[in-house]
Amino acid sequence: MNGPAIRTVLDSLNHGLYQSLADDKRAVLLGEDLLDPYGGAFKVSRGLSSAFPDQVLTTPISEAGVTGIAGGMALRGLRPVVEIMFGDFITLISDQVINHIAKFNDMYHGAATAPVVIRTPMGGRRGYGPTHSQSLEKFFLGVPGLTVLAPFNLFGNSPLGSPGQLLKDVILKAEVPVLFVENKLQYLLPLLSKANLDEYEVNTVWDDAGVPAPSYTLRLKSAPQATLTLAAYGYMAHLALGAMRKLAYEMEIFCELLVPTQLAPFELKEVFDSVRCTGRLLTVEEGTFSLGWGAEVVARTAEELGTNLKQAGRLAAREGVIPVAPDLELASLPGDEDIIARVREMVFHHG
Amino acid sequence: MLDNKELFRRLYQIRRFETVLLEQFKSGIFPGTTHTSLGQEANAVGVLAHLEPGDVVVSNHRCHGHFLAYGGDPQALFAELMGKPSGVCGGVGGSQHLHWRNFYSSGVQGGTVAMAAGMALAEKRTQSGAIVVDFMGDGTLGEGIVYECLNMISLWQLPVLLVLEHNQIAQTTPSSLAIAGSVPKRFEAFEIPTTALDSSDILDIYPLAETLIEQVRNESAPRALMITTARLGSHSKGDDTRAPGVLESLWQSRDPIAIQAKRLAGAEHNQVIQDIDAKIQQAFEAALAAEGGAG
Structure with a gap:
């Protein structure tokens, strides 16, 4: 790993993305304002466009189009990861997820898969107000064909189970589309090692x-x-x-x-x-x-x-x-x- | 270069398939509904005749003609429409949701443009040399995602040929009640070079599509082709609200099968008809005889 030690959930997710892009050229990160020095609204993508300029694609403000495009990329063998800047905006991608990406495998009778990973931060307590603070994942729970994951800030010193490891596994190995639900305050939480959890x-x-x-x-x-x-x-x-x-x-x-x-x-x-x-x-x-x-x-x-x-x-x-x-x-x-x-x-x- | 007889054969195969399908729908062996390609056969044949094996096709709800022109098996398509395990997608997808080799179709308007753009991005990134052909209708122009994708298709210079089949009616709504402004200028606003053609003649569409596909392939960049065409059948079945006189006049002036038939000698024409009728009948019967389905 380049850069500083992995202490927080945000560090871990950033590292997971870094490793995914490094390990597999098919992995492509798409989203708004991803390029350095900004590195995404919550900095989960910081440093990635500098390290992997060909694999980080900054996009217009077009959540539906970008997600649909990721579906097409995945059908043709790539491993796209879409960053949706705020979880509130997943309403904009619902048709792409529910009627397209999550359906391809079943409706094409197992002959196609679209392993798109959609990452997004939910949650309040940041004073962002009615349209930038919600936790909307419940609307995507129970969509056939869609896996919804939410990492937990445990086991930072273990290769298994850390948020970044979970994210990397999903990006590189999942054969199903995944909505990966992050949380704005969770980003800053320290990863709890086994020593922290001694009691x-x-x-x-x-x-x-x-x-x-x-x-x-x-x-x-x-x-x-x-x-x-x-x-x-x-x-x-x-x-x-x-x-x-x-x-x-x-x-x-x-x-x-x-x-x-x-x-x-x-x-x-x-x-x-x-x-x-x-x-x-x-x-x-x-x-x-x-x-x-x-x-x-x-x-x-x-x-x-x-x-x-x-x-x-x-x-x-x-x-x-x-x-x-x-x-x-x-x-x-x-x-x-x-x-x-x-x-x-x-x-x-x-x- | 395909000769007149082969072009006619490909056109008539679609026509015959759709005609048999509509005739047999009454017997109850096809669940749900279907959208036929009647009148738009020359778009499918004229464009898809130029594909290389690795190229990708994205189609919409009105996809039978595209599927057959791509080389899809009529028997597997009949079986799919009957809901049989031997169908293209095991009877799960049905009329609107087909996938075979590099052919994909889906039934929600607009999303297929995003699929096509993503596929073109994948082919470009992997330098496969393949291109994507995306069929859309004029009704699709009402969906916002289309414009998000036109923007990115141009921004990222994606190798896709966007074929807009402008049949001037969306289900029952004439485009005059749904579309403001210019259709070609929608593409041109994003600086996607656009060609407009008003024809149902395969000999107009076929060479033009060849040129555009070559450009898409050689430049790895998008092109749009707007074909003003005529839907000679219902949106699905029995839901055509156009006046009989309007349809009759379209059949007389815009039937791609009749237009191409005139270029064949009588015996040649009859032979194609005979061969295709037998082939489609055999495909239908074999599909019907297979296990499963509504029948």
Whole structure:
């Protein structure tokens, strides 16, 4: 690796892109404002156009066209990666993804694949307001033929499972199209090595719907049997991890945290296994409440477990726009205190 | 250079296929609906006769003519339309969604232009020497993604021939109610060299397409060809709202099969008709006899 050490999720993703472009000339990165010295709006692509000028293509503001073009490139054997500057803009690519890229394999009866990778940052808490702060991935969950992934900031010193390694695997090896959901605040999070996680037991299971994606189960070592299962991904998983620790040390409420990186297709065996023991499930997501990821997780867990699921809850963003004003913005999004309050309510007040 | 008889044979094969298809639709063996290429056969034959083996074709909802002119198997196409496992795409894609060798079609307007642009970008990057031919209709000009892609096709000088089959009607809406301004100037605004041709005569289309495809290949750069043409059938089946007199007059003046038939001697003409009728009938029966499907 050229450049500085890999400390954050952003470093890791940047490194994953660097390695992908270095290892395979078929990999091409397309998107808006990618060229150095700017290197993309959130700097995930920084340095790449200097190192690989032929493989980084800066584009006009044409999300639909660029994504459709990436679909055509993939059908003809390239490995295109599209950077969508803000996750809010994935509405613009929906026809390209749903009616074209995700369908080619099935509708052409297995004779063609379009392994396009679409990366984009979701999430608020940056004061960007109603159209640059949303988490819209729920609209792309459950699209047949599309895999949706969200990295977690774990295992920085392991080649497996880091955000950048996951991204590189997807770019170079996936035979399916992938929406790779990043998060603006997650970019700045440090990668947690095994040493950082010394007080936790961490189990990793690899899902594989076209690309191997890790699913993590975290619990505090030597803790009593957990009484609630938390399920969250991406930046919300980071908040949930902090909440789980505080609940244990300050309130003696013990939880397990399930963190999938593969959001779709749904692979929830570890959630089922955990809830079988705890009986309670709380999902946390940054998208709006109705018909979201949590709704599907709870529904599938209820179908699988029947009355062994005694209690279920969902935390999500308030239904409405995300305001610019910092206090209003924070109030509209689920935070760690919301997680703690909801867990306490579920454990104490509903038996 | 294909002779008049061979050009007629290729035109008539499409015509016969579509005619049998429409006749047999009544019997219920074809699920869903279909869009036929009646009247636009010369565009498909005239352009695609010049392809090299590695070249790529992107087509739209009205793709049977393009598929057959590309060299696709009529039996596999019949089987696809019947929803049979022996079809081009196992019966999954149906009339609008075909893929065989380097031929791809899809049914949502506009997205296919992006597919074609991406494919041309891939061929250019890998220096394969292949070009892409993209067929679109005048109705497609209403979609915004078309203009995003025209911009990038020109910006990146992608080796694609954009063939606009301007049949002046989109489903039931005449282009006078849907298109403002000039169609060729839409392409020219992006500095894509554009040729306009108003003809259903294969002997006009065939040599012009040869020149344009050579230019695309030699310069690795885009060209646009607008062919003003006539849709002699319905949009799909039985949904033509044009006055009978209008259609009749189009059949008399713009039928590419009739235009080319005049150039063949009687015996030569009859022989082609006989051969193709038998071939299409055999393809139909073999497709019907295969397992599966709605029948």
